[in-house]
Amino acid sequence: MALDRWIALILLGFCLIYGYTAWLTMDVGLAPFMKRNPIWPSTFPKILSVLGIITSLIILLGVEKSEQKVSDIDYRRLHEYKLGQAILLLCLMVVYALCLRPVGFIFSTSTFLIFGSIILGERKWYFVVPIALVATLFVWYLVQQVLGIYMRPFPGWLGG
Amino acid sequence: MLEGILLGLQTAFSIQMLLMVIGGCLIGTFIGMLPGLGPMSIIAIMIPVAISIGDPAAAIILLAGVYYGAIFGGSTSSILLNAPGVAGTVATSFDGYPMAKQGKAGKALTIAAIASFCGGTIGAVLLMIFAPALSSVALLFHSAEYFALMVVGLSAIAAFAGTGQIAKALLMTVFGLMLGTVGEGTMFSLPRFTMGVMDLQSGLSFVTLAMAMFALPEALFLVLNPPKAGSRKAEEIKNLRITREEAKSIAPVIARQSIQGFFIGVLPGAGATIASFLGYAVERNIATKDEQDQFGKGSIKGLAAPETANNAACTGSFVPLLTLGIPGSGTTAILLGALIALNVTPGPRLMIDEPQIFWAVIISMYIGNFVLLVLNLPLIPYIAKILAVPRNYLIPYILFFTLMGAYIGQNNATELLLLVGFGVCATALRFADYPLAPLLIGFILGGMLEDNFARSMQLYDGIAFVGQRPMTMVLLSIAILLILLPSVRSRRAQMRRKGVADGD
Numbered sequence: 001m002a003l004d005r006w007i008a009l010i011l012l013g014f015c016l017i018y019g020y021t022a023w024l025t026m027d028v029g030l031a032p033f034m035k036r037n038p039i040w041p042s043t044f045p046k047i048l049s050v051l052g053i054i055t056s057l058i059i060l061l062g063v064e065k066s067e068q069k070v071s072d073i074d075y076r077r078l079h080e081y082k083l084g085q086a087i088l089l090l091c092l093m094v095v096y097a098l099c100l101r102p103v104g105f106i107f108s109t110s111t112f113l114i115f116g117s118i119i120l121g122e123r124k125w126y127f128v129v130p131i132a133l134v135a136t137l138f139v140w141y142l143v144q145q146v147l148g149i150y151m152r153p154f155p156g157w158l159g160g
Numbered sequence: 161m162l163e164g165i166l167l168g169l170q171t172a173f174s175i176q177m178l179l180m181v182i183g184g185c186l187i188g189t190f191i192g193m194l195p196g197l198g199p200m201s202i203i204a205i206m207i208p209v210a211i212s213i214g215d216p217a218a219a220i221i222l223l224a225g226v227y228y229g230a231i232f233g234g235s236t237s238s239i240l241l242n243a244p245g246v247a248g249t250v251a252t253s254f255d256g257y258p259m260a261k262q263g264k265a266g267k268a269l270t271i272a273a274i275a276s277f278c279g280g281t282i283g284a285v286l287l288m289i290f291a292p293a294l295s296s297v298a299l300l301f302h303s304a305e306y307f308a309l310m311v312v313g314l315s316a317i318a319a320f321a322g323t324g325q326i327a328k329a330l331l332m333t334v335f336g337l338m339l340g341t342v343g344e345g346t347m348f349s350l351p352r353f354t355m356g357v358m359d360l361q362s363g364l365s366f367v368t369l370a371m372a373m374f375a376l377p378e379a380l381f382l383v384l385n386p387p388k389a390g391s392r393k394a395e396e397i398k399n400l401r402i403t404r405e406e407a408k409s410i411a412p413v414i415a416r417q418s419i420q421g422f423f424i425g426v427l428p429g430a431g432a433t434i435a436s437f438l439g440y441a442v443e444r445n446i447a448t449k450d451e452q453d454q455f456g457k458g459s460i461k462g463l464a465a466p467e468t469a470n471n472a473a474c475t476g477s478f479v480p481l482l483t484l485g486i487p488g489s490g491t492t493a494i495l496l497g498a499l500i501a502l503n504v505t506p507g508p509r510l511m512i513d514e515p516q517i518f519w520a521v522i523i524s525m526y527i528g529n530f531v532l533l534v535l536n537l538p539l540i541p542y543i544a545k546i547l548a549v550p551r552n553y554l555i556p557y558i559l560f561f562t563l564m565g566a567y568i569g570q571n572n573a574t575e576l577l578l579l580v581g582f583g584v585c586a587t588a589l590r591f592a593d594y595p596l597a598p599l600l601i602g603f604i605l606g607g608m609l610e611d612n613f614a615r616s617m618q619l620y621d622g623i624a625f626v627g628q629r630p631m632t633m634v635l636l637s638i639a640i641l642l643i644l645l646p647s648v649r650s651r652r653a654q655m656r657r658k659g660v661a662d663g664d
Contacts, residue, residue, distance in 0.1 A: 004592040075591040081384035097576030116556025
């Protein structure tokens with residue numbers, strides 16, 4: 001089964017859960033006076049769930065024939081791609097998201113930029129570190145001073 | 161109209177607005193040049209900046225400038241490196257890159273800039289004529305018609321998705337609409353589909369979703385499959401002049417493609433990519449035999465056609481956005497989201513309620529095109545230096561700006577986790593060839609679609625509004641036809657190929 005049909009299957013599952021919530025659980029707590037309304041909070045989601053189930057079934061069952069075309073991004077060549085780098089970068093993004101608040105903007109961002117370059121294979125420390133530091137300070141200044149959005153620069157225990 | 165133009169001139173010619181246009185065009189060109197980063201990603205990254213400006217007119221002028229700049233930057237990398245940064249400029253590389261290889265890179269860039277300028281300017285004139293007319297018609301619309309119109313828009317986007325892609329585009333639209341129902345709706349103060357997570361109470365942030373759908377997958381693809389063109393050295397840019405004969409030969413091409421591109425751009429879902437390919441094909445077909453042989457080998461007509469068409473189409477795509485409040489493309493959907501965030505609802509009332517925004521946008525289009533021609537073209541040799549920045553440095557910064565965009569909007573670290581999660585899903589969807597623009601358009605239109613639907617249901621006490629309002633009925637029938645026709649046609653074509661006789 002091709003990847004697009006696997007995804008259609010996953011989306012079908014999603015639509016079924018969405019539909020279950022809309023049809024069976026959402027109206028339970030509805031106030032009696034709202035039940036006299038022609039439209040309930042669940043009306044639109046109910047319609048969407050039916051449409052979603054129908055369209056995902058169309059793809060899953062291959063009703064609409066599509067020509068196989070190989071674009072420049074092809075999952076069949078996934079092993080030729082630099083998958084490790086991409087996954088490491090995604091992990092780095094998650095770590096950054098978790099650290100941004102507790103560790104502070106300046107430390108977490110400069111670390112993110114330095115490690116990002118290292119993951120991609122850069123080894124020139126004397127370029128990577130100063131560029132990352134300058135960029136971090138510049139963006140922090142821009143966000144904090146120019147745009148006026150508060151960004152905690154340092155960890156809490158340093159009084160940031 | 162004259163009063164409006166004067167108001168627009170007054171707003172757009174203030175120092176702040178001029179700086180916005182110039183800044184937007186430069187940033188757009190700069191980033192649009194990077195292979196793999198399209199206008200949608202750039203605009204998504206710029207949204208937090210635009211929103212923090214606070215003035216809706218300035219914000220949309222900045223974003224529109226970024227949009228033109230990105231398209232122009234995309235054509236520069238198509239010409240110099242054969243690496244289009246934007247899908248709309250793929251056709252530009254057919255003749256632009258051969259010209260650069262022949263040592264005519266400067267000439268190719270000038271032709272591209274002039275063609276873009278003319279396409280954009282003629283498009284802006286047409287916009288000025290058609291938008292007010294369309295919005296006066298749209299003022300007669302009720303919420304029932306609005307609902308039907310949005311359904312037509314969404315189905316048109318699916319219908320133009322291409323053979324074999326309609327069901328996928330439809331599913332993505334429905335999925336986008338579903339994501340739009342998360343959180344508390346405006347009609348009912350009841351949290352829906354939040355799974356008890358407090359952060360989802362106010363719904364998903366559209367900036368996060370836009371970044372996750374476009375910027376993140378594009379950056380990830382740059383990591384997964386580094387563009388080979390990036391290692392090639394850009395051709396040297398010299399001699400930006402074109403001769404009088406050359407100008408004469410491309411003039412009719414530009415005139416034709418400006419008009420054709422504009423009207424293709426107005427259609428929902430068509431946009432700059434289709435306009436540029438169609439423009440190229442049409443010009444090749446009507447060219448003389450000798451000229452036809454030149455196409456693909458460095459023909460100036462072959463370069464001018466897609467460049468004019470894609471810029472005219474960009475302008476055209478503003479018509480449904482400004483007059484009906486319905487975005488026809490991913491980029492205009494992002495612009496709509498930004499406007500809503502700034503408390504402006506585009507639609508037929510925009511011209512009456514906030515004429516300064518409406519006209520300032522149109523006037524800024526002229527200024528934007530002028531800036532691209534006068535300011536960007538001479539700077540191109542310097543701006544092109546960004547192509548020399550190694551990928552190892554560039555990608556972490558693109559990822560960082562994506563993260564920052566999502567964070568600044570909400571000031572909430574959960575957004576970053578959502579961004580990564582949705583980004584991974586979007587990458588998988590891209591691998592399976594699912595179009596992502598319909599998802600974002602569905603997400604942005606979802607709230608309005610439901611509000612109008614709910615209002616009509618309440619006014620007519622049920623679904624009866626469909627039968628009672630002929631216009632609604634007609635529009636909904638068009639929507640059904642739009643979806644069914646292409647599938648029926650492709651099925652018949654398939655049967656014919658198999659040698660099965662037609663039923664009729």
